[in-house]
Amino acid sequence: xxxxxxRDHGQRFxxxxxxxxxxxxVVLEMQDPKTGVKSQNQRLVITTIPHAVTxxxxxxxxxxxxxxxxLEARAVGTMMVAFGYIYPLQDHKRLxxxxxxxxxxxxxxxxxxxxxxxxxxxxxxxxxxKRNIRKKGMLELYEQATRGTSASQHALVLPYxxxxxxxxxxxxxxxxxxxxxxxxxxxxxxxxxYWVVHRPPPGTVSAMDYGTDRMVDPNMxxxxxxxxxxxxxQMALKKKTSDYYRRIIMFTQQCIMRPRVKSSVSIxxxxxxxxxxxxxxxxxxxxxxxxxxxxDDVTYWALNLPNVETPTKMRVERWxxxxxxxxxxxxxxxxxxxxxKKEFSGENLAFWEACEDLKWGAAETMKEKAQxxxxxxxxxxAPRWINxxxxxxxITVKGLSHPHxxxxxxxxTHIYMLMKKDSYGRYLxxxxxxxxxxxxxxxxxxxxxxxxxxxNAKRRRPSLSPIILRQQEEEQKAKLAASxxxxxxxxxxxxxxxxxxxxxxxxxxxxxxxxxxxxxSAACPSPISVAIDSTPASERRFDGNGGPSxxxxxxxxxxxxxxxxxxxPAPKSRMSLSLTRLLxxxxxxxxxxxxxxxxxxxxxGGGKVQPLGVEPLAQPQPRRIxxxxxxxxxxxxxxxxxxxxxxxxxxxxxxxxxxxxxxxxCPWETITKQDGAG
Amino acid sequence: xxxxxxxxxxxxxxxxPLQDEKAMxxxxxxxxxxxxxxxxxxxxxxxxxxxxxxxxxxxxxxQTLALSCRKHLTTRLRDKTLPDAERKETERLWVSFSSCLxxxxxxxxxxxSMVKHFSLANNSAMVQTGVQEGSAEVAAxxxxxPDLQKDAGPQTSSLEGQEQSHLEQEIEQVDRTxxxxxxxxxxxxWTVEALGPQYTDPESTDSASLTLLSVDEETTQxxxxxxxxxxxxxxxxxxxxxxxxxxxxxxxx
Numbered sequence: 001x002x003x004x005x006x007r008d009h010g011q012r013f014x015x016x017x018x019x020x021x022x023x024x025x026v027v028l029e030m031q032d033p034k035t036g037v038k039s040q041n042q043r044l045v046i047t048t049i050p051h052a053v054t055x056x057x058x059x060x061x062x063x064x065x066x067x068x069x070x071l072e073a074r075a076v077g078t079m080m081v082a083f084g085y086i087y088p089l090q091d092h093k094r095l096x097x098x099x100x101x102x103x104x105x106x107x108x109x110x111x112x113x114x115x116x117x118x119x120x121x122x123x124x125x126x127x128x129x130k131r132n133i134r135k136k137g138m139l140e141l142y143e144q145a146t147r148g149t150s151a152s153q154h155a156l157v158l159p160y161x162x163x164x165x166x167x168x169x170x171x172x173x174x175x176x177x178x179x180x181x182x183x184x185x186x187x188x189x190x191x192x193x194y195w196v197v198h199r200p201p202p203g204t205v206s207a208m209d210y211g212t213d214r215m216v217d218p219n220m221x222x223x224x225x226x227x228x229x230x231x232x233x234q235m236a237l238k239k240k241t242s243d244y245y246r247r248i249i250m251f252t253q254q255c256i257m258r259p260r261v262k263s264s265v266s267i268x269x270x271x272x273x274x275x276x277x278x279x280x281x282x283x284x285x286x287x288x289x290x291x292x293x294x295x296d297d298v299t300y301w302a303l304n305l306p307n308v309e310t311p312t313k314m315r316v317e318r319w320x321x322x323x324x325x326x327x328x329x330x331x332x333x334x335x336x337x338x339x340x341k342k343e344f345s346g347e348n349l350a351f352w353e354a355c356e357d358l359k360w361g362a363a364e365t366m367k368e369k370a371q372x373x374x375x376x377x378x379x380x381x382a383p384r385w386i387n388x389x390x391x392x393x394x395i396t397v398k399g400l401s402h403p404h405x406x407x408x409x410x411x412x413t414h415i416y417m418l419m420k421k422d423s424y425g426r427y428l429x430x431x432x433x434x435x436x437x438x439x440x441x442x443x444x445x446x447x448x449x450x451x452x453x454x455x456n457a458k459r460r461r462p463s464l465s466p467i468i469l470r471q472q473e474e475e476q477k478a479k480l481a482a483s484x485x486x487x488x489x490x491x492x493x494x495x496x497x498x499x500x501x502x503x504x505x506x507x508x509x510x511x512x513x514x515x516x517x518x519x520x521s522a523a524c525p526s527p528i529s530v531a532i533d534s535t536p537a538s539e540r541r542f543d544g545n546g547g548p549s550x551x552x553x554x555x556x557x558x559x560x561x562x563x564x565x566x567x568x569p570a571p572k573s574r575m576s577l578s579l580t581r582l583l584x585x586x587x588x589x590x591x592x593x594x595x596x597x598x599x600x601x602x603x604x605g606g607g608k609v610q611p612l613g614v615e616p617l618a619q620p621q622p623r624r625i626x627x628x629x630x631x632x633x634x635x636x637x638x639x640x641x642x643x644x645x646x647x648x649x650x651x652x653x654x655x656x657x658x659x660x661x662x663x664x665x666c667p668w669e670t671i672t673k674q675d676g677a678g
Numbered sequence: 679x680x681x682x683x684x685x686x687x688x689x690x691x692x693x694x695p696l697q698d699e700k701a702m703x704x705x706x707x708x709x710x711x712x713x714x715x716x717x718x719x720x721x722x723x724x725x726x727x728x729x730x731x732x733x734x735x736x737x738x739x740x741q742t743l744a745l746s747c748r749k750h751l752t753t754r755l756r757d758k759t760l761p762d763a764e765r766k767e768t769e770r771l772w773v774s775f776s777s778c779l780x781x782x783x784x785x786x787x788x789x790x791s792m793v794k795h796f797s798l799a800n801n802s803a804m805v806q807t808g809v810q811e812g813s814a815e816v817a818a819x820x821x822x823x824p825d826l827q828k829d830a831g832p833q834t835s836s837l838e839g840q841e842q843s844h845l846e847q848e849i850e851q852v853d854r855t856x857x858x859x860x861x862x863x864x865x866x867x868w869t870v871e872a873l874g875p876q877y878t879d880p881e882s883t884d885s886a887s888l889t890l891l892s893v894d895e896e897t898t899q900x901x902x903x904x905x906x907x908x909x910x911x912x913x914x915x916x917x918x919x920x921x922x923x924x925x926x927x928x929x930x931x
Contacts, residue, residue, distance in 0.1 A: 031803040039806060051723070051806040108807040109721030109792050116791070117784065122777065168778070171704075171711040178815040179715070186808045187718060 011213040017115040020083065027085045027106065030061065037061045042089060042103055047182045052089060052103040059099045074099055082207035084113050087193030095196065095207075105186075111194040113208060116219060119198040127195055130169035203460070216247070276321055280314060288314065290446035296456035297446060301463075306330040307476065313442040320428060323420040327352075339432040340423060347384035348415050348423070351377045355412035359405055370403035378411070388414045696767055699750050703775050706743040710782045712736055712820030717789050721796040722807035730798065732817035733789060734841065737848060739821055740782055747775055748855060755863045772865050776856070783852045790845050799835040 030036045042052035055077070063073035077097035080086050081104070088094070089103040097104070176184055200206040279285045292298050303312050311331050319326040319335075326332040333349075340346040354373045361369060377386050378396060388396075392410050399407040427433055448456065713736045719729055754760065754768050796804060 027805065028803045031805055042808075049808050050810065051808040105808050106805045108718055108809070109796065109805060110718040110788060114788075114791070117788065120784070122781065168707055168711060168781070171708045172714060175708065175711040175715050175816055175819060178819050180811045183809050183811055187715070190718065190807070 011215045013214045013217040014115055014118060015210050015214050016218040017113075017210065020113055020115060023080055023083055023085055024112065026062075026065075027080065029065070030058075031106070040103075042105075044182075044185070047185070049182050049186060052105050053086075054101050054103060055098045056100055058086070058097060058104065070099070079207065082197070084111065084194060084197035084207075087189070087196075089189065092189075092193060093196060093201070105189070107193060108190055111190055113197065124195065124199055126169045126172065127191060130173055133169065133173070280318060286445065288312070288445055289443040290448070295446060295448050295453060296460050297448070298463075299443070299446075303441070303443060307334070310439050310441055311436070313437075313440040316437050316440045319433075323416075323424045326424065326427075335432060335436055336423075336427055339427045339430050342430075342432065343423070343426070345423060347377060347386050348419050350384060351386045352412055352415050352419070355408045355415075358408060363405075366405060367403050370400060370407055373408060374400055386411075386415060387418075696764060696771075699747070699754070699768075699771060702743065702747050702750070703771050703778070706740065706747055706775065707778050709736060709740045709743060709820050710778050710785070712816050713740060713782065714785055715816045716820075717785050717792075719807075719809060720789055720792045721805055722809050723804050724807075724809045724811070725796060725798065725804050727798060728814065730793070730841065732814070732820075734844070736817060736820045737786065737845075741848060741851065744775075744779055744782070744852070744855060748859060751775060752859070752862055755865070769865050769869075772863065776859060779852060779856055779859075783849065783856065786845065786849050786852065790842065790849065793838070793842060793845070797835070797838055799838050 037053050037057050039051045039053050041048045041050050058077050059070055059073045062068075062076050063070050066073070066076070068076075074097055077086075077099075078095075081088065081097050082095045084095075085107055086097075086104045087107055088096075088098075089105060091102070176187060179187070197206070198208060282291055287300055289299050289303075290297050292300050302308075304315060307330060315329065315331065319329065319332045326336055337346060337349055340349050351373070354369070354377070358366060358369045358373065374382075374397075376382055376384050378388075378393065379385075388411050392414050396408060396411045713733070716729065716733050716736060719725060720733070751768065751772050755765075755772060760768065
């Protein structure tokens with residue numbers, strides 16, 4: 001069933017393939033009895049079959065005909081074999097021209113590759129069915145896969161044609177019986193060679209690969225416009241079809257969309273880009289240790305995993321090229337996050353990641369996400385307040401009344417520029433980065449011999465399934481969310497109660513680099529996304545993850561407490577902060593357990609989605625909570641700078657230390673009750 | 679299935695049982711298979727006017743069979759009073775028939791382009807494909823005629839031109855048939871289930887040609903067998919050594 005007369009902008013035509021006609025003419029020249037290639041007889045067990053040619057004869061003929069050297073001739077010959085015009089009689093799976101006495105034969109024109117007709121899966125099914133019957137099931141692995149899972153792979157073709165394929169294969173077999181034995185053998189060889197060319201085993205390079213389909217049928221005549229010939233004073237015309245107009249429209253649309261830049265500027269940019277990335281391009285420069293596509297050795301990919309602990313030197317060098325490079329590399333982003341944590345401006349990166357998550361996330365959770373981000377980052381008195389100018393804030397707030405995917409774009413750009421101009425420069429000079437640079441590994445280049453290369457090729461294994469990769473990603477995201485950010489200086493301040501309270505608690509990420517793998521995640525690890533995910537599946541998943549991981553928290557907390565006490569130097573504010581962090585940790589480790597209780601989820605679930613209008617109501621509550629912990633919040637947002645907060649905490653820490661240590665669980669739960677009630 | 683059974687009844691009333699239609703579709707598939715074998719010889723060293731003529735005849739036969747098949751199947755499928763099981767069978771036949779027709783269409787288009795390229799009248803070079811005999815027997819099987827004329831006079835370019843235009847017309851006719859089929863009867867192809875291979879043809883166990891090919895392949899497996907040969911040699915040497923030892927022991931004793 002072929003669908004015809006479809007009118008859309010789809011691409012469904014095979015490209016021109018002009019080389020085929022040229023090769024055909026060369027093949028026909030080879031057939032000449034006088035000036036062509038000399039043929040001999042192929043001797044099989046009982047019979048002899050004529051018209052077999054040796055590889056060296058072919059090479060010699062090509063070299064003579066085109067007046068080139070043997071290497072060129074051999075390449076041309078291999079191309080002819082790869083296209084399927086000549087097929088090898090021995091070693092039929094390797095489509096190369098061996099310049100020795102190995103025999104080849106010309107393919108019959110019925111089996112020549114053609115541009116007009118793509119090779120049908122139906123025919124392949126017939127062929128496989130025939131071979132299956134013959135060899136009684138001893139097909140190659142990939143052929144079996146094609147037959148066995150034909151329903152899934154060639155969904156529209158094979159299932160309902162299978163029966164037809166079976167019956168046809170039998171009849172083709174039977175029809176072939178009428179021919180003489182040597183002819184039958186020749187036909188089988190021809191067919192086999194045809195399918196080796198057009199359905200190559202996986203992992204081999206096929207000469208018939210042509211990339212994507214084209215939009216225009218190359219076999220259709222080009223429609224010419226009306227024009228008046230000056231000489232003969234006649235109008236030459238062709239009918240303008242809708243097809244012609246469609247192409248004109250597409251062309252002009254693309255012309256309008258094209259950006260126009262001065263060539264000096266664009267060329268300068270190109271030169272700059274080339275010089276910067278010259279050594280990082282695997283085509284222009286050999287990649288260390290070795291390019292897996294060339295040597296089949298996957299060390300390169302193992303060393304460059306998204307969340308590897310020690311990155312390679314090349315990777316670290318890329319981070320210095322631009323801020324965008326640093327952010328797009330997950331390992332670089334993690335490093336940057338660590339640096340910002342030390343500088344106590346992690347909320348910028350968190351906000352940026354949250355905005356990315358909003359932009360790329362699912363549509364159903366978009367509104368809640370936007371609200372959540374507002375409450376966490378943008379509102380007055382928000383726990384992780386970011387510093388953006390008034391105008392941007394105005395635009396954002398106005399847009400949030402009707403939230404859509406790109407409502408936070410302006411704010412995100414502002415923060416991105418802020419990070420780029422300010423933090424990025426400091427990051428590149430920071431000890432964190434210098435440490436990473438020092439630890440980066442520079443692997444040695446592999447030097448494989450030919451035998452080793454063949455062995456590597458044999459040992460190729462498929463990589464992890466994307467399902468497993470996705471699961472790992474999500475686990476890491478959950479872990480990162482669970483071990484929340486540390487730049488929250490107001491304890492237990494959450495303007496929107498969420499079931500996954502661990503997100504907003506001050507559970508410290510372990511500072512030791514050995515535990516860096518724990519909070520890293522491949523994709524945007526927005527803690528908010530995990531928090532907001534209101535689907536039961538994700539809650540369950542988090543519970544599942546939170547259960548085992550929460551048991552780690554006390555131990556990590558203890559480890560990092562001791563480390564922090566050892567590591568942190570004299571500055572008083574830092575010490576006090578560490579103490580408060582300790583307190584928070586002590587307070588919140590049990591709170592994690594409390595938060596994981598379904599009761600908590602139920603009470604707080606209702607309050608999660610709050611429209612913007614409810615904001616003024618929520619404001620008095622946080623102030624109450626803040627006073628409970630003796631942290632002053634009545635600072636106008638513009639002047640909120642963290643050191644001031646830390647001074648406050650410093651003064652109050654002795655009291656709070658005594659106060660909160662006694663009442664570990666209660667303040668948290670009273671807050672939840674309050675929020676639930678309010 | 680021996681040759682003599684290939685005669686097909688062309689007439690039929692709507693009351694004929696399903697078996698007859700099945701036989702018709704089967705014979706159509708057979709003819710198309712033979713056509714494919716003949717088409718694979720076009721442009722090769724056995725290409726001749728008789729081959730072209732055989733092609734034409736096989737084509738005509740396929741057309742007539744197709745038309746009658748279509749007529750019967752269409753009337754059957756439009757019959758609303760058809761019981762379910764029979765309808766399923768008929769639909770299956772219909773799918774087979776349409777797939778067969780599409781294959782025929784593809785083969786005919788290929789032959790048309792090849793015939794344009796390899797013109798007999800102009801003595802263009804034919805590809806040396808290694809095929810030796812003509813395919814007269816295949817054509818005979820297709821047309822179910824016991825004998826055929828061996829030679830049909832030389833081709834002239836005008837004759838060839840006529841044949842080509844004839845072929846083009848036939849291709850268009852098959853095209854129209856396919857379109858017609860689609861519009862008249864609505865069979866959802868994906869609901870038709872395929873049965874397994876219903877019959878194991880004893881003729882298809884052709885081990886002889888297999889061995890010819892496999893001998894060829896064995897020569898290429900030498901490299902793979904090298905390690906095995908080495909192991910075998912090692913075993914043999916160990917065995918010989920043991921034998922020698924035992925002989926020496928016997929001598930000493």
